[in-house]
Amino acid sequence: MAETTIRFGILGCADIARKLSRAITLSPNATLHAVASRSVDKATAFASANGFPPASKIYGSYEALLDDPDVDAVYVPLPTSLHVHWAVLVAQKKKHLLLEKPVALNAAEFDKIVDACESNGVQLMDGTMWMHHPRTAKMAEFLSDERRFGRLQKVHVLFTYGADPDFLKNDIRVKPDLDALGSLGDIGWYCIRAILWAANFELPKTVIALRDPQLNEAGVILSCGASLYWEDGKSATFHCSFLSNLTMDITAIGTKGSLHVHDFVIPYQEKEASFFAGSESGFNDLVTAWSSEPSKHIVTTELPQEAQMVREFARLVGDIRFKSLKPEKKWPTISRKTQLVVDAVKASIEKGFEAVHIQEQASVAVLSGLDYLKKNLMGRST
Incomplete structure (x- = not known):
């Protein structure tokens, strides 16, 4: 049985996002759908350099990507100080969240992210690839x-x-x-x-x-x-x-x-x-x-290992979207x-x-x- 394909959006063009773009491309159940930057030119250059499909979306703001109804999951490689703000918005937009580590500046901030994901029924996983x-x-x-x-x-x-x-x-x-x-x-x-x-x-x-x-x-x-x-x-x-x-x-x-x-x-x-x-x-x-x-x-x-991580995350997202399963709790617990x-x-x-x-x-x-x-x-x- 073929794996369902999860469409990823990437919030920002950080250097680590190059590696995850490749991992998403290699994963059999994921595809690069969109990338957002504060600059359309920067996002366009990133997509071109990192093998995004010709039909992928390019956005000049993070908000625009989060408003895309075709984005299933969002990878957030932003600086840690920005995690709580953007991760909560990702969850509120009903997008599943792959969040770069460290997940937050402290546990109190992370709890806000967990609460947003829990209340919106979305999967949360951090980027500890090994x-x-x-x-x-x-x-x-x-x-x-x-x-x-x-x-x-x-x-x-x-x-x-x-x-x-x-x-x-x-x-x-x-x-x-x-x-x-x-x-x-x-x-x-x-x-x-x-x-x-x-x-x-x-x-x-x-x-x-x-x-x-x-x-x-x-x-x-x-x-x-x-x-x-x-x-x-x-x-x-x-x-x-x-x-x-x-x-x-x-x-x-x-x-x-x-x-x-x-x-x-x-x-x-x-x-x-x-x-x-x-x-x-x-x-x-x-x-x-x-x-x-x-x-x-x-x-x-x-x-x-990065593609293995994406594949597992996308599998969990697929189980939620297509099998009506609940988000897996072990990853936010860890x-x-x-x-x-x-x-x-x-x-x-x-x-x-x-x-x-x-x-x-x-x-x-x-x-x-x-x-x-x-x-x-x-x-x-x-």
Whole structure:
């Protein structure tokens, strides 16, 4: 049975929108229908450069795109400071919402977005693309295997890249009025998501920011990290930075096994990704070599992870439009948990690296997805 095609509009011509335009083109159940910019000329040039179909619509305002009755879903790659305004308008126009991360400047803003999506019956998903790579599901299977991995004890995550001087001076991610969360929101989001994913999306009870984060002159975070603690004894750390060489590592350690991945956000190769898994590793009798080496697991995919994300989002939209199903709650639930930890790290920095205790005060709309999370999330079971 052929997949129904969902028509996408893109709100803005941000650089990341180039990647999502390609992903929409590659997805078998999605098509590029419209793009909007504050300038018709800019929108026209973007459409031409990014393979939009000849019949696609070009708009010189965001409002005009949202008024297009043929747009089913909208991708919003705007600066984080603009998310709450435009995301709420997208939902009010009954358009389904694929929202770039970080989803908001704080959880209170995100709750406004969730409320708008819930009250208008539209699907919400954030743009954390690596969650949709089939490798992620395979790694989750290993982490949930009590025989091979055991009980999770520690997680350590790194995402850093060396931004050039122009980026550090002019990019929106270093501007307090555009993306005030800086590296914490841009790449720390991925680190926090990875930690929560490894912990089966159980929120930590305590978050403590690591000392000596690096800020620019405007006070935007360029480099930071934090430690996270759970009541059952497991813990995690992460570090994110615009000032260090490119690194994308997850290490998860259990009582019986360990998992390592070195390219978790963007795989070294688009259609092939790997990870290392070890169980009950040890040394030989002379302690000169490992007696049980971690094994390398390779996972292939026909579609890149961004297209996998679009395909899943479009499938959910199609289920709502053509099968009268309700919007899936797991994705906004995951987004909000990630945002809560981002907020806690920021609060800890601002409080002089004091411990911040996370007390989730979720809306009914978000909490209603928790039962689904417990039973069916990325191949995991509780």
